[in-house]
Amino acid sequence: MKKTVSNKWQDTDVEQIVGQLLRYGVLTATIVAFIGGAFYIVSNGSAPMPSYHKFTGEGAGFTTYGGIIEGALSFNAAGIIQLGVLLLIATPVLRIVFSLVGFALEKDRLYVCITLLVLAVIMTSIFGGLKV
Amino acid sequence: MTILTFSIILLVGSYLAGLLGSLTGLGGGVVVIPLLTLVFGVDIRYAIGAALLASIATSSGSASAYVKEGITNIRLGMFLEIATTIGAVIGALIAVYTPTNTIAIMFGAVLIFSAAMTLRKKNQEVLTQGSPMAEKLKLNSTYPTKQGEVAYQLKNVGAGFSIMTVAGVISGLLGIGSGALKVLAMDTAMRIPFKVSTTTSNFMIGVTAAASAVVYLQRGYMDPGLAFPVMLGVLGGAFTGSKLLMKMNPQVLRVIFCAAIVFVAIEMMYNGFQHKF
Numbered sequence: 587m588k589k590t591v592s593n594k595w596q597d598t599d600v601e602q603i604v605g606q607l608l609r610y611g612v613l614t615a616t617i618v619a620f621i622g623g624a625f626y627i628v629s630n631g632s633a634p635m636p637s638y639h640k641f642t643g644e645g646a647g648f649t650t651y652g653g654i655i656e657g658a659l660s661f662n663a664a665g666i667i668q669l670g671v672l673l674l675i676a677t678p679v680l681r682i683v684f685s686l687v688g689f690a691l692e693k694d695r696l697y698v699c700i701t702l703l704v705l706a707v708i709m710t711s712i713f714g715g716l717k718v
Numbered sequence: 719m720t721i722l723t724f725s726i727i728l729l730v731g732s733y734l735a736g737l738l739g740s741l742t743g744l745g746g747g748v749v750v751i752p753l754l755t756l757v758f759g760v761d762i763r764y765a766i767g768a769a770l771l772a773s774i775a776t777s778s779g780s781a782s783a784y785v786k787e788g789i790t791n792i793r794l795g796m797f798l799e800i801a802t803t804i805g806a807v808i809g810a811l812i813a814v815y816t817p818t819n820t821i822a823i824m825f826g827a828v829l830i831f832s833a834a835m836t837l838r839k840k841n842q843e844v845l846t847q848g849s850p851m852a853e854k855l856k857l858n859s860t861y862p863t864k865q866g867e868v869a870y871q872l873k874n875v876g877a878g879f880s881i882m883t884v885a886g887v888i889s890g891l892l893g894i895g896s897g898a899l900k901v902l903a904m905d906t907a908m909r910i911p912f913k914v915s916t917t918t919s920n921f922m923i924g925v926t927a928a929a930s931a932v933v934y935l936q937r938g939y940m941d942p943g944l945a946f947p948v949m950l951g952v953l954g955g956a957f958t959g960s961k962l963l964m965k966m967n968p969q970v971l972r973v974i975f976c977a978a979i980v981f982v983a984i985e986m987m988y989n990g991f992q993h994k995f
Contacts, residue, residue: 601792605785608778608924616775616953623725623946631722636943638754641761643938650936667942674771674949675931677778678924685796696856700797704925707803711929716811717936 600688607684611677615670622658622666629663649717679708721943724758728947731757736776736955741962742975743836743916745895745923746776746952748829752982755822755995760944762818762995766893767939770931772952773895777923779953780960784917791859791914794872794904795921798882802900802926805886810930813891814937818995825892826987832898833976833983840912841905849873852908861914870911878908890930895923 647653648668655672657665682705689697710716735749747769754765784790813821848858848871858871872878881903889896897919904915934940989995 601785601788601790604792605782608785609782612775612778612782612953616949619946619949622942623950626943626946627722627725631720631725633721635719635721635724636941638758638760638764638941638944641763644941645938648940648942649938664942667946668940670949671771671935671940671942671945674774674778675928675935678774678928681778682796682799682925685792694856697793697796700800704796704799704803707800707807708925708929708932711803711807711810712932716807716933 615674619670625663732951736952740959747773801882802886806890809890822990829983
């Protein structure tokens, strides 16, 4: 091991933050989904369940980033759930951003590049219109 | 069935799926797909969307604890995430062109493989002399044990990276974490101690699943009515599972559950061959 003591310190600091971030991200997403779910049950609970055995796909309100945020802001129950879904997906992505900052603080150029590469792949997936 | 009844049953079912996934070490996502398709007759595409969410939730939830203890090798995870995310995006793209019955059959095969992997002999040994590549990429590290910090090195970086790409493709195609393949790459090829490989694999699952989840979200695979009971139930089950694991060593339970999983897998494959998906 060639790591210096001071380096090790920074390392664990970043790891602590990453750990916290993951926990709070999942917690926030779950709470939002729970609130949306509660509204959804209250307003639609007695309706018959949708026919999930046939795949029709979701509408634009549930599949585009703008549509989901708009739906949640107008207090649409399903829209709030979908915002929770979005927050859940965003948690690991945000984790990568934090790792990037951490590696930059450690002046670990190799891992800044590696992290940027991972981030680039995910960003392509998010904004690249890969839905086909 | 009304939405209320359906949501409650799905919540309970997802709780059990999370518990089972946690106790067997298979992860939250894999049990959700047969639960939704075989038990509730949900289209496998909706099931894949929900399972991805379950994978992200359980991975991120439990990873936070391991990262805190310093077992997870964050550099190794980040390096291998290049492979798994690229693989996951490719997998999500080819999923559109893959018939759902084929996906069900593949899912069954991966499930059997995963069950077998959790029962195999684990790599406890520490490699003291790694390859130059591992040194160059700063992948060698230490992890805490009862006897204090143990240093380990690793080798076969290229082979590990390749298997990880395959793990990513399968994860993106089937909507699961494919933790078993990730552990295989790290344990068998790179010779990493079992504890480090499992926690690092778990750490990576969230990012891998997120890479394909955004594609599935935009494609309309994620239904809010399925998402919330699955998210809440699986997380709750995984939480109970992790508490139970601290108190007992469920080796016998693990064998029984894995046998049950194999039956479920065969059922998935049978239905796939019968074109029921």
